Amino acid sequence: MALRWQRPTLDTRFHIDLSWWVEQGRDIRVYLADLLCDECAGTLTQLSADQMIDSVNPQTGEVHQVDPLWDSLISCCSHKPEYLSDDIPIVDGVFRILVANGNRALSVRELHERLGKRSPEVILRTLTAGEVYLGLRPYRA
Amino acid sequence: MARVRRMRTQEPTYWKSDFRVTEQELDFLTGVILERGQPASLDTLVTALMFQLIQTEKERAARQVSDGEVYRPADTYETGQTLYFTDRDMATATVVSTRPGVNPRYDAFTVVRVAFQDGTEAEFASGLDIEHPLNRPLDELVGASEEDLADEEILATYAPYVAPVVEQALHQDHGWIHFDGVWFLNELLPEFHVGHLNLAEAAIYEAGVPLPVSEMLARLDLGLAGSQQAQLFSLNHALANDERFINVGTRTAQNWFLRALMPAAAVARPAVHAEPFRPEGHEYVGLTMLDVIEALGDELDSLPGASINEGRDIAFQVSFPHLYAGTMPAGRRLLALFTYEQGQRLPITLVDGRNGKSFSAWLVPDEGYVAGLGDWYKQVGMVVGGLVTVTNSDQPNTLKLSVTVPRSSSSGWVRQASVDDNALVLQMQLGRIGVRHDAATLIDVADPAAIAGLMARTLESDRSLYALVKAVFAELAKLSPQGVASCQALYSAVNMYHRSGAVPVFAILTRSACFDPVGSGDWAYDGSLEGTEYETPDDMRERPLSRRNDLARDQVVHYAATGEASDGA
Numbered sequence: 001m002a003l004r005w006q007r008p009t010l011d012t013r014f015h016i017d018l019s020w021w022v023e024q025g026r027d028i029r030v031y032l033a034d035l036l037c038d039e040c041a042g043t044l045t046q047l048s049a050d051q052m053i054d055s056v057n058p059q060t061g062e063v064h065q066v067d068p069l070w071d072s073l074i075s076c077c078s079h080k081p082e083y084l085s086d087d088i089p090i091v092d093g094v095f096r097i098l099v100a101n102g103n104r105a106l107s108v109r110e111l112h113e114r115l116g117k118r119s120p121e122v123i124l125r126t127l128t129a130g131e132v133y134l135g136l137r138p139y140r141a
Numbered sequence: 142m143a144r145v146r147r148m149r150t151q152e153p154t155y156w157k158s159d160f161r162v163t164e165q166e167l168d169f170l171t172g173v174i175l176e177r178g179q180p181a182s183l184d185t186l187v188t189a190l191m192f193q194l195i196q197t198e199k200e201r202a203a204r205q206v207s208d209g210e211v212y213r214p215a216d217t218y219e220t221g222q223t224l225y226f227t228d229r230d231m232a233t234a235t236v237v238s239t240r241p242g243v244n245p246r247y248d249a250f251t252v253v254r255v256a257f258q259d260g261t262e263a264e265f266a267s268g269l270d271i272e273h274p275l276n277r278p279l280d281e282l283v284g285a286s287e288e289d290l291a292d293e294e295i296l297a298t299y300a301p302y303v304a305p306v307v308e309q310a311l312h313q314d315h316g317w318i319h320f321d322g323v324w325f326l327n328e329l330l331p332e333f334h335v336g337h338l339n340l341a342e343a344a345i346y347e348a349g350v351p352l353p354v355s356e357m358l359a360r361l362d363l364g365l366a367g368s369q370q371a372q373l374f375s376l377n378h379a380l381a382n383d384e385r386f387i388n389v390g391t392r393t394a395q396n397w398f399l400r401a402l403m404p405a406a407a408v409a410r411p412a413v414h415a416e417p418f419r420p421e422g423h424e425y426v427g428l429t430m431l432d433v434i435e436a437l438g439d440e441l442d443s444l445p446g447a448s449i450n451e452g453r454d455i456a457f458q459v460s461f462p463h464l465y466a467g468t469m470p471a472g473r474r475l476l477a478l479f480t481y482e483q484g485q486r487l488p489i490t491l492v493d494g495r496n497g498k499s500f501s502a503w504l505v506p507d508e509g510y511v512a513g514l515g516d517w518y519k520q521v522g523m524v525v526g527g528l529v530t531v532t533n534s535d536q537p538n539t540l541k542l543s544v545t546v547p548r549s550s551s552s553g554w555v556r557q558a559s560v561d562d563n564a565l566v567l568q569m570q571l572g573r574i575g576v577r578h579d580a581a582t583l584i585d586v587a588d589p590a591a592i593a594g595l596m597a598r599t600l601e602s603d604r605s606l607y608a609l610v611k612a613v614f615a616e617l618a619k620l621s622p623q624g625v626a627s628c629q630a631l632y633s634a635v636n637m638y639h640r641s642g643a644v645p646v647f648a649i650l651t652r653s654a655c656f657d658p659v660g661s662g663d664w665a666y667d668g669s670l671e672g673t674e675y676e677t678p679d680d681m682r683e684r685p686l687s688r689r690n691d692l693a694r695d696q697v698v699h700y701a702a703t704g705e706a707s708d709g710a
Contacts, residue, residue, distance in 0.1 A: 051243070056242075
């Protein structure tokens, strides 16, 4: 059964649709690499392109093998002030918030709380204006 | 800094919702009893069990610390080693393999793969000396913290949650037996057979007063095995399960007597007193009715703030239920003369003021009456409406009862009650009354059992108090040339249908538009206003719907509203 389209609301959750990047012929890893902090950018050059690393859970010590690019962004770079600076555009800010969240979908209200600027309505309007930016789409489970 | 792992016994959820009594806990509680050799209260058992659980967890944590097997990312481990994981409620796992860790952000470290007891596997960092909440001294990970509650605080905070769980478990376990909150083991119970209980019965007969089990044991010298406490518990338990005996003491200080030696009303509430109509307080009644209520002295009307004559002797007018059951009211003022506990039946002495003769009676505070006046009522020729004055005595637990014999012994017209076609019938007949009485409440009863039967049937029929007031009004009004009835007579007659305080009856008169006060406590009835009630105190006083010229306006007040301004003033 086809999913029925519903008008997005402030409670609609958004994520980065990785298939959009494939459809557009763009490599999200290139875009993500630009978000790395200087320290991580230097560290990752020591690894081969497809090498996985052992991410250590900061609470339990449990280890999971992850993509080093995503891991660095989540565990290091996104905690630095310049990652989400005040002058960053809404679309880029939402994208960076979702990367920092491991691309787990967030509602417009949650995005607004983390972005800390503009109103939720403005964010919703920006994300649903028509054209899809950076693969930001409503999440369908 | 928050601790990584709190002890389970420090967690509110453990005591409030997770705590269960298993065989292990029951074994421990059994050990408590065996060690004491005597029964224990639920509080004692719960305290012992909670301390044991707290202590066991502390000892386990201490063992783990000393073993050095608590998982920390900074430590290194070998295959086959067993680890405790503090963030998983001390789950244990065995290291099954190791490999070098890969993460350019850290110096060289090792990844250990562990297998938990439930079969799941996971990988953990080891040899990773970084800032991490688990890289702390072992005693911080598993030991006490400044945030922890002291053992006594845990007990005080959570025992109320644990006690019902323990109690239920003990109830469900056949090995346990209880008596009034004290628990013991069936196996340890010294056996009291019927011969012992017969001896106990004889001991009470001989003493003529209630006896505690300690005195019974001393008198009987049964030569039973077990500690003194066990024998006391066992005898209490055996007596409680034998219909002949009744505990007239308290839950914690039992005092045993024989049902056969007690008036029936002292053992159980009689049917004529069943399911009474009681005032709840704040009913609207006429101001002049307060004196009437006080004079009637019905214990059901005895609410806080209701009494207006605190300093005087206690007086009451005998209602049919009290006359039939051989009881007398024990309202708040009378109860205040005695020291008692909930559930207790207190043996007291009543002294006949006419001749100084004393007799035994029972104060039953929970029921609000004194039982055991049946014979005395017969001796004095008591009637419904008879006046009795109660005075305190210098002797402990003793009251003096006074009735007055009228000087004139001539006969006169007296209201007499009978039952016909399942209804109360009142007629004027010539009769002679031997005690001073209130003419308004006086009703002679030739066949008390017939009235009691009527009350039993009324109880089954569930008739409303309003319907009963209407029924007795019709009977009383036909005996009056003016077709009126006094509020006292209505109260007295209603109590031949169903036990009721005066206030509920008077409140119906006050708020119902079909009843009008016409002075001297008399009320008239207007059937055309049936079903209409006055809502405000002003309307209850002014009675704007009344068509009577002889209407008597009475200020209306809330009953038992101490210190409150009168509403209808």
